[in-house]
Amino acid sequence: MSLFAFAGALESGLLFSLVALGVFLSFRVLDFPDLTVDGSFPLGAAVAAAALASGVDPFLATGLAIVAGWGAGLVTALLNVRFGIMNLLSGILTMVALFSINLRIMGGPNVPLYNVDTVFDVAQSWFNFGLWTNTVLIAIVAFAAKFLVDWFLKTELGLALRASGENPAMAEAQGIAVGRMALVGMAISNGLVALAGALFAQLQGVADVSMGIGTIVTGLAALIIGEAILGRRMVFVATLGCIVGALVYRLFIALSLSAGFIGIQPQDLNLVTAIVVAIAVVLSKGRAQRNRRRAGMTPRRAPAAKRAG
Amino acid sequence: MLSLNNIHVTFNAGTPTEVRALSDINLKIADGEFVTVIGSNGAGKSTLLSVVVGTVKPERGSVHLDGEDVTAWSPHRRAMHVGRVFQEPRLGTCSSLSIEENLALAAARGKSRGLKGALGTRQNRKWLADQVAKLEIGLEDRMTQPVGTLSGGQRQAISLLMATLLPMKILVLDEHTAALDPGAAAKVLALSTEIAETRKLTTLMVTHSMRDALAVGHRTIMMDSGRIVLDFTEEERAKLTVQDLSSLFGRAIGKQLDDDKMMLA
Ligand SMILES: Nc1ncnc2c1ncn2[C@@H]1O[C@H](COP(=O)(O)OP(=O)(O)OP(=O)(O)O)[C@@H](O)[C@H]1O
Ligand SMILES: [Mg+2]
Numbered sequence: 001m002s003l004f005a006f007a008g009a010l011e012s013g014l015l016f017s018l019v020a021l022g023v024f025l026s027f028r029v030l031d032f033p034d035l036t037v038d039g040s041f042p043l044g045a046a047v048a049a050a051a052l053a054s055g056v057d058p059f060l061a062t063g064l065a066i067v068a069g070w071g072a073g074l075v076t077a078l079l080n081v082r083f084g085i086m087n088l089l090s091g092i093l094t095m096v097a098l099f100s101i102n103l104r105i106m107g108g109p110n111v112p113l114y115n116v117d118t119v120f121d122v123a124q125s126w127f128n129f130g131l132w133t134n135t136v137l138i139a140i141v142a143f144a145a146k147f148l149v150d151w152f153l154k155t156e157l158g159l160a161l162r163a164s165g166e167n168p169a170m171a172e173a174q175g176i177a178v179g180r181m182a183l184v185g186m187a188i189s190n191g192l193v194a195l196a197g198a199l200f201a202q203l204q205g206v207a208d209v210s211m212g213i214g215t216i217v218t219g220l221a222a223l224i225i226g227e228a229i230l231g232r233r234m235v236f237v238a239t240l241g242c243i244v245g246a247l248v249y250r251l252f253i254a255l256s257l258s259a260g261f262i263g264i265q266p267q268d269l270n271l272v273t274a275i276v277v278a279i280a281v282v283l284s285k286g287r288a289q290r291n292r293r294r295a296g297m298t299p300r301r302a303p304a305a306k307r308a309g
Numbered sequence: 310m311l312s313l314n315n316i317h318v319t320f321n322a323g324t325p326t327e328v329r330a331l332s333d334i335n336l337k338i339a340d341g342e343f344v345t346v347i348g349s350n351g352a353g354k355s356t357l358l359s360v361v362v363g364t365v366k367p368e369r370g371s372v373h374l375d376g377e378d379v380t381a382w383s384p385h386r387r388a389m390h391v392g393r394v395f396q397e398p399r400l401g402t403c404s405s406l407s408i409e410e411n412l413a414l415a416a417a418r419g420k421s422r423g424l425k426g427a428l429g430t431r432q433n434r435k436w437l438a439d440q441v442a443k444l445e446i447g448l449e450d451r452m453t454q455p456v457g458t459l460s461g462g463q464r465q466a467i468s469l470l471m472a473t474l475l476p477m478k479i480l481v482l483d484e485h486t487a488a489l490d491p492g493a494a495a496k497v498l499a500l501s502t503e504i505a506e507t508r509k510l511t512t513l514m515v516t517h518s519m520r521d522a523l524a525v526g527h528r529t530i531m532m533d534s535g536r537i538v539l540d541f542t543e544e545e546r547a548k549l550t551v552q553d554l555s556s557l558f559g560r561a562i563g564k565q566l567d568d569d570k571m572m573l574a
Contacts, residue, residue: 156413156422159406163414166403169395173362174471175388175418233405 001258006251007131011203013250014138015196019215020222020242021149022192027223028238029153030165030185032080035091035216037193039098040072042212044194046102049111049207058119062198069194072098073186081179095212102209110208111201118202134203141199145192146239152188153235161185193219214270221273222246224280249276311361311479311511312337316370318356318535330356332535334370340478341509343502343526345516347558352532354515358481361513363387374478389419392472394465394485394501401468404457408448408467411456412437415471440470444500462493466500473504480505482514498525519551529554533562 001009019037026034044065051061072094079090103109123137152158163171164181171178193215201207226245232238253272256264264272318331330353338344346354359365360372363384371380379387395401402411413427416437428434434452442449444466448459456464465485473480482501486494502525505512516522522529529546531539531554538561541549549557 152424154427155424156417156427157424159410159414159427160417160422162406163403166405167400169364169400170403171414172364172384173388173393173395173401174414175385176414176422177383177385 001255003131005254005258007135009250009254010135010247011138012200013247014135014142014243015200015203015246016218016222016250017142017243017246018145018192018196018199019219020226020246021145021239022189022196023216023219023223024238024242025149025185025189025192027220028165028232029162030182030189032077032087032165032182032186033091034073034076034186034189035088036072036076036094036098036186036190037091037216037219038212038214039095039102040069040190040193040212041197041200041215042102042207042209043068043072043098043105044197045201045207045211046105046111046197046209047194048198049113049201050105050107052113052116052118052202053111055116058117058122058202062119062195062202065194065198066191069191069197070187072194073188073190074183076190077183077186081182099209106207106209109210110206113202113205113207118205119199120202138199138203141195142243145195146243149188149192149239150236157184214273217270217273217277218249221249221277221280224277224284225249228280228284249273252276310337310339310373310375312373313357313360314371314373316357316360316367316372318353318360318365318367322368329535331360331367334360334535334537336530336537338511338513338528340511342528343505343510343512343514344528344530345514345522345526346530346532347516347519347522347554348532348538353535354532355483356535357532358393358483358513358515361479362391362393362481390477391479391481392477393481394468394472394483396484396487398461398464398468398488401471402456402464405455407453407455408441408459409434409437409452411467412440412471412474415474418475440474441467444470446496460493462489462497465489465493465497469497469500469504473508473510478511480510480512482512484515484517487517502526519554523549523551523554531558531561533558538562 019041023037026032047068048061048065051064052058056064076090076094079085079093080087085093120134120137124133127133127136129136153162160171160176161181161184163174164176164178165185168178171181197212200211222245223242224245225248226241226243227238229244229248230237230241232241253269256272257266313334313336316331316334320328320330334357346357348354356365360367363379363382367380371378373379374390403414406414409428413429417427438449438452441452446463446466448463448467456467459467469485485501486497489497498521501514504510512526514526523546527543529541530537539557
């Protein structure tokens with residue numbers, strides 16, 4: 001693999017760790033299998049590109065993309081919480097609607113960004129690491145997002161959100177408005193995904209309406225690979241796993257592409273991703289079952305004096 | 310004063326699986342009164358408690374708390390005044406959160422939850438540990454351990470503490486010792502009565518043990534087919550044995566009790 005391809009893999013790995021963080025919040029913390037992601041990723045790209053094309057400051061444009069992502073997450077959560085539509089279907093409905101909305105925002109299937117300054121151009125004027133400038137900027141954003149999520153999940157609101165996802169009956173009994181927590185969590189989750197989309201478009205120099213396809217599966221792959229490597233016991237480990245998983249996954253893809261590994265071509269990527277996710281889910285299921293069996297034994301082995309009885 | 314007025318609850322109304330879970334329930338419980346609730350499976354005991362905590366909305370009737378109509382209040386709003394311990398120890402706590410994080414959730418009940426650190430200051434954490442120490446089960450040294458690593462009895466003790474951590478009025482216990490071994494059950498029951506007494510909580514406790522029903526609290530009600538069929542005051546109860554209670558119950562519902570339906574404990 002060339003150095004150039006390696007740098008590219010790192011860039012997109014770090015970038016997709018933002019998606020993985022979003023997917024971690026929805027799938028793991030909230031226990032809400034959210035498919036909005038395939039729409040909110042290109043939404044972020046579309047909003048940022050449209051704003052950039054009309055002369056908005058690149059950081060403001062990226063910020064607008066995040067706000068749009070919040071909106072998308074809110075819509076999905078509202079469909080589920082307020083109107084009782086099944087969570088999977090809520091996400092699919094928003095995702096489908098976003099396809100049209102993204103076309104409207106961009107005024108066409110794509111918006112090129114060759115003649116405008118992006119956040120990466122601005123970063124170039126701050127620090128210059130040559131080939132690695134973009135990687136450094138995305139790494140800063142990815143780790144900042146990780147630490148923000150870590151911090152948030154330790155706040156009163158964040159803890160309430162975790163409780164709502166893990167044990168809604170208990171959360172309700174402790175005075176937590178479980179539905180409202182879903183709104184908050186889904187907004188944050190899709191905000192992260194939209195941020196990834198906005199950066200991706202600026203990195204590629206184009207926003208395209210079809211660039212969201214497979215985002216959810218990539219995010220899940222990163223999440224699951226991270227969990228397989230680091231485990232998911234503590235929040236800060238799980239969020240680190242999102243970054244590690246996304247990097248490993250992207251490097252693996254880059255490697256198999258460059259090696260012409262069993263003839264894998266770029267168009268096969270979604271198939272490969274789907275297979276990787278399916279295998280990883282099956283493997284982690286087996287492990288979770290073994291853990292549960294082991295956990296089930298512990299109370300019986302606990303010393304009698306320490307028990308409530 | 311907690312009062313339930315003409316409460317009717319029907320599940321799956323208008324379908325072949327329609328169940329009348331509660332019909333015309335009228336119940337007034339004075340402040341600080343501890344009521345034990347018995348009755349056969351499916352009698353409507355859990356449904357009655359769910360109406361009190363607000364997770365089941367009655368189709369008719371009203372729930373009043375100190376004169377205020379709380380029928381339309383959501384469960385999380387009622388949680389300000391009503392604490393609940395579930396039958397299943399896993400339901401009352403969050404396994405992946407530590408003991409102190411679970412308690413911090415309870416400590417924020419009724420307050421708006423913002424972006425402050427959930428565990429708060431060092432004094433705050435000390436206060437939480439002090440509350441756990443009062444349970445006298447040695448958990449105050451394990452505050453940072455995930456609750457998922459505790460035994461059922463320990464989890465139930467923590468649930469009880471969470472339900473009653475802040476000033477509140479009504480404590481609702483639904484067979485909260487049923488999933489525990491006898492030793493742990495006795496300990497958790499003793500803790501419950503102690504907390505209810507010292508805090509003067511209005512308490513509703515469902516139990517399948519007639520002996521516990523008579524021994525604990527101030528008043529015993531018996532339910533069958535969605536109705537309250539017997540209601541004993543403290544004086545009336547004092548004269549009753551477990552045998553008396555089961556034969557009275559048999560007469561009240563017009564049939565002998567199946568031993569497999571109600572354990573004579
Ligand atoms: N969510 C529900 N949907 C439909 N039917 C329900 C529901 N909850 C309870 N029921 C029915 O209502 C009736 C009363 O149930 P409830 O759980 O209140 O009984 P219980 O007295 O608590 O019984 P047990 O001693 O078995 O816990 C039963 O016939 C039950 O099947
Ligand atoms: Mg019950």
